[in-house]
Amino acid sequence: MRYLVTGGAGFVGSHVVWALLDSGHEVTVIDDLSTGHRAAVPEGVPFHQIDLNNYQDTYRIVTQNSWDGVLHFAALSVVGDSIKNPFHYLRHNYCIALNLIQACAENGVKKIVFSSTAALFGGNERITPIPETTDIVPGSPYGESKFIIERVLHWADTLYGLHSARLRYFNAAGADIFGRAGEDHHPETHLIPLTIDSALGLKPPLQLFGNDYPTKDGSCIRDYVHVMDLADAHIRVLEQLDHQSVTYNIGNGCGYSNLEVIEAVERISGRKVPWTLAKRRIGDPAILVADSTALRKETGWEPHYSKLDNIIESALKWRLTHPTGYSL
Template identity: 50%
Template sequence: MAVLVTGGAGYIGSHAVAALLEKGEEVVVVDNLQQGHREAVTGGRLYEGDLRDEELLDRIFRENEIDSVIHFAANSLVGESMKLPGKYYHNNVYGTLCLLEAMNRAGVKRIVFSSTAATYGEPESVPIRETDRTEPTNAYGETKLAMEKMIRWFETAHEFRYVSLRYFNAAGAHESGKIGEDHDPETHLIPIVLQAALGQRPHVSVFGEDYPTEDGSCVRDYIHVSDLADAHILAVERLRRGEASAVYNLGNGQGFSVKQVIDIARRVTGRDIPAVIEPRRSGDPAVLIAASDKARAELGWNPRRSELEAIIASAWGWHRARPQGYRG
């Protein structure tokens, strides 16, 4: 039996594909390659296409013995989602509906969903727990929450079972050095910092230094992308055992400020990385840290790469070897 990975040519999806292959799983990938990279798919069977293509989805389920789905495919830029909410609802929400309906036609009822901490919005407490209120402050988070709810209703109506994984800031690169983070445009802090270290951008912008944190800059929870991939496999195994649907946070449970990330990157790279203080961005909470004890207890998930210095070092190895990403 195979696992279908949607968005498996993307950053986190490609690491999940690699982890599944390392476990000896048969893997099928579908990706429209608008954001993903063909070179990032290290094995399995790749279908190039869109989830909104009903004929393609039916063909994928017909041609492969799929028993579980891991769903990554989505647009994920917060700023863009505020300017183009229609794009996000059509791709993320409607795309997920197409996937769920195709799964139902094929009799495949297990799905692991790549969700996000953006479903919480402004945190009511730190660390954030799965039982905290969900009030997204941007269209991206709102679509992810809508996708979670849709999957839950498919459980009620069609006996699906699911695991939704809400995670925080993915970072790092695969230990093989073959796959890493390559976005265009790049919006994530650690690759932006490393691009500055490589001289590909003049400086790193620090958006605000008057937050109620130790050094005034925002604090975030960083997790190695391979640890995230491991959690998705554990979630598939949970569903295969027939256990109940669930929602889990994934994070290290500790936070690092923007300024701390830059300082650690300077140590790791041995390079001067200029930083420029700029005004706050709208909607940036001061602190986002995950409580992930539920995932540890119920999934048996244990992050093995939790030191931020090691996470940044793995990313630095990727960016230094492939300064142009998959294009170089």
Template identity: 60%
Template sequence: MARFLVTGGAGYVGSHVVLALRERGDEVVVVDDLRQGHRAAVPADTELVVADVADSRALAEVFAAWRFDGVLHFAALSLVGESMRDPLRYLSENLCNTLAVADAAVKAGCRRFVLSSTAALFGNPETTPIDETARLAPTSAYGESKRMAEAGLDWADQVHGLRSAALRYFNAAGADPQGRLGEDHHPETHLIPLAINAALGLGPELTVFGTDYPTPDGTCIRDYVHVTDLADAHLRVLDALEDGPSVRYNVGNGQGHSVREVLDAVERVSGRRVPHSIGPRRAGDPAVLVASNERLRRETGWVPRYAALDDIVRTAWAWREAHPRGYDSRRQGPAAQAA
């Protein structure tokens, strides 16, 4: 049985990856400071160390206590808008924390590292769909922090032999199809949960930012990938690193959906209207961001199981309707179902 360290494993994507690892029989240790993560998102039979990965002593103690076959690193700041208000914090934390975890892994003899990266690396892309050869030109401090983190991992491989995979997500969405885990951010910034909250009366009216983009219905188009499919991608690249070289992948459905299409899907799935108003464009929002997932499919055999927008929305709706206050409305985490 393999053992893996998952930093940020109490967060949205991280918790779904932890669940996937546990379901296939791997042992997992989670390190999370619970600023954005939730204790209830970690199975009760999974070791949770409440600590900040910036705490070098705590990190050293974790690597001293367990031998790991690989590290999956999710612990990071991730809000684009916030990164432009406080760029130095984003650049410092996301880069330094990634390098700190990588350094601890190298010193402990661990040679596999999977980084949660981002499509924000590409800024305003020159072509669509976006493949791995596209120019990296971040337009936010968040995107730049991940570009720097990937570069640091390249050096760790070149000098120390730390093989790494960076998964550049587009828009993670949905929830565990069995209802064990879901999306619970504070504040929430993602379109699908914001639309669901508005439909349920749990949040304010949604604002559609711009209806004059050069797209079929005038609203922005984004690529939504189900979080369970995203977890599967992590496990596939983690396994490939055992014998293969470092690699970078774009992870998305390979097809885009507009803001209006998302609202329509929420209304179809829920049978409720999504209250919304029209606002001006947000500065820096590209009209279209869609991934090419051809390389990931070809090299790992990955295929999204929940590619349809209605399927993505349906799982997100089911979880939120059952947990209107998020994890605070649960009496226990997913341990009973995940064990």
């Protein structure tokens, strides 16, 4: 099969590209490299550096081949930044997705997998674990932008027969166990790589945002899913799209607090993690844990790297071999 991947030079996108290649598929990548890395795209994979805000360029790539499906990862994705720049996030994420979806719908593409988010449930933190039927109450403009795109996909299916998989990730983490890809954001905002970098002395002491949440140790609790397990879910849902659109929450169903992450990094790395306490961030719910029952039941998906130690070990291994990320 031939698949087009937007944002394929980013963290999750690059791991999904590897999973598609490992499954014997042909892949072409689109990325504007504003946050992704050219070095994250596997050698030999066709690559187009374009901005999806440009409809003509987007349309040209979509019509370049007869695609068996499109996987859309390109987006601005930092919750805190979306609080500071709400209209930029809402406009950018909506416009690039609308351009892509319209080009796909009008050119006969029948499958699209959309990288959605658990940030849709930012206002429902009392429900745990969170099933797909939970009311959508985004806690940030970032989450709101993803919900708007899910509605666009609904109409693309209803009016054009473009089947979509709306995959609501919880916290993607870890790295390819074969060392082919890893996490490298600038700036980095995710807890596990930040904690590892602080332990290794690559970054200043970690900031822990809030210790007065209604949790067992006062710090936020999150559901971490290994990025390779996440990539496997994308491969599995492609078959579901032969007949219908689907919506799945993706996580391990087990939450770990920020302090538990710090303790695990210290234990696995054998180094102390320096950290300081900071104020809560707007948009951070106390607990986000996924109920992935539907995904497991309907696709047979099961995480292979579900333990926090597995996730941290792979992230640490990649960081030790790539202390400057993808940079030379």
